[in-house]
Amino acid sequence: QVHLQESGPGLVKPSETLSLTCSVSGVSITSYYWSWVRQSPGKGLEWLGFIYYTGSTNYNPSLKSRVTMTVDTAKNQFSLKLISVTAADTAVYFCARDRGILGMDYWGQGLLVTVSS
């Protein structure tokens, strides 16, 4: 059974760095791409980027200057860092298994991150 779980602080101060980790169980992280998606309150879904187990990444151009994704194959997890956050980064952050054209088929439950002083 594939399971993804986001973890990290639920509150981040403006201008600081948001750091989240997605722990994967039931499948090796070396087999797929892994994406981050967020949903701001009352808004739609926004893709942040994906990472492959080799460390290869591709980011949403609108966030590229602020986003870094890394992978830890030994721990079977991958991470997201978003720098210089503002209130506009307040959202529920989801991690997902990304099978390319086959879609994102497994998701974490989501983690609400609020940016506030």
Place this chain on the structure above:
Amino acid sequence: EIVLTQSPATLSLSPGERATLSCRASQSVSDDLAWYQKKPGQAPRLVIYEASNRATGIPARFSGSGSGTDFTLTISSLEPEDFAVYYCQQRGNWPPELTFGGGTKVEI
């Protein structure tokens, strides 16, 4: 950037009725289009991939069609659990840049 436009924004229907959701791409995405169901407090659920393939565990009342720039998600007979927001998503050419449509809310 490929923009996906979904219509209508809201679809008000009753259980048992047919739902037809539209997604239009600003340029051709071939058949690289997926649909997701999103309920409040839950993670998105993959419904359709490659424009017309049902994801694992998705009931046969869900079907997807289209290619190029125009796509449709059809729910043949709405069940109470189908009322949700539906998003289409494409990933473009290499390197992939995924975008989502604005969503269609299917409400009772």
